[in-house]
Amino acid sequence: MKQKEYQKDDTIGAVNRHKILAAAEVEFALHGFAGTRVQHIADRAQLPKTNVLYYFRSKEGLYLALLEDILSLWNGEFDEATAEDEPAQVLANYIADKMEISRTRPDASKIFALEIINGAPNLSGFFKDQHATWMKARVEVIEQWIALGKLSAVDPYYLLFNIWATCQHYADFSVQITELRGKPMESQDFIDATKNLVELILKGCGLKIPDEFHTNKVKS
Amino acid sequence: MKQKEYQKDDTIGAVNRHKILAAAEVEFALHGFAGTRVQHIADRAQLPKTNVLYYFRSKEGLYLALLEDILSLWNGEFDEATAEDEPAQVLANYIADKMEISRTRPDASKIFALEIINGAPNLSGFFKDQHATWMKARVEVIEQWIALGKLSAVDPYYLLFNIWATCQHYADFSVQITELRGKPMESQDFIDATKNLVELILKGCGLKIPDEFHTNKVKS
DNA sequence: CAAAAACTAGACCATTTGGTCAAGGGTTGG
């Protein structure tokens, strides 16, 4: 249909674009938009600076492309949940998803956080609207669950905020967490943290914890 | 003892220093360190740029002075809690304190968050050590509570991380929260959010909620 | 295999910006 399908992923252009985006993700997460040097992105990608500007029209263009990539991570199973689904399972999976993103894409999470903290100057009105619409639909599902007695009467907004806050924290504040624990979060630690979190939130909503998320506190 | 006690608060120098710090807090929170212009701080403080550099040796000097101010907010009642105290009351108050900071000093919270996200490049080793020491002592108290049966067996680290994450979220992500709720968080909303949060966390720890933090879900 | 398209890359530039300087104005204490 269109010849711009450069997602072939093995053309020289696609490979370089990918290298640059990966390098940019690290740099922007580490220094913010203004603090990031195009030269440093180039160095990290092992390409000359001019090359970076060749593939992306400008620093801002690169940033926006990266941001778009990142926002696509925000979609998941919870998006299609309905009142018929079991809240315990849906919420537990949602939390697990979010935690998995924090573990595998911490820099993406950080860039998003920086963007929001600074007043979301680069998030398009389209994204905001879409997000607000998503939110309204999710809130409605949660309210239906409550009406059906599947869930105790929690405020849907605060519930979702709490989930985001805690999950994001493991990515955004990883430096502090590592400092305070004396060691970085390993794969197993994330599993534990996830179980803890699921237990906390679900217990707070008066839900039974799905088997696979039970903590092994008591070994009897 | 020393004549450098310019905390008189009404000398011309003290007043200007204060104005500059307040302006800097807004600007740094909004644009990050690298993205902030000294000129903009000066404009906001309604002083010429040279004046800002006169009171603080450099942009970095100003930032560090501000950061020091901000870190002093992190002290509170929980610092002196012991195993004899009641966990429900101590934790509830701690959460309420943190939420109050998020409400009244959101920019301070944001600057701290930016600092951590970017790898804490300006937090002194001294602060980190102090913080780690504080953490160890708090963890110990929580473990004693658990040993005494005052608290169900939660991981103290995850418990504290959860509290910080959720409380900070209301400051750092205020833009998103406003966007999704369709209106900014008012004083009363913070009270509700705090009660919700206290209920969630305490319930998760198997604690009874102190009267003053009860939500008014059921009016009977 | 030749021409077009995609890519690489050094040299270079305009602008922005943190910071300096020097000169002058106010205030205060002795």
Add this chain to the structure above:
DNA sequence: CCAACCCTTGACCAAATGGTCTAGTTTTTG
């Protein structure tokens, strides 16, 4: 009242940095 000190301010500067230009090289395509 004067001298020391604190404060104010416009003019100016050097360095950093995003971005352009031009020219050459490689790859693709007809």
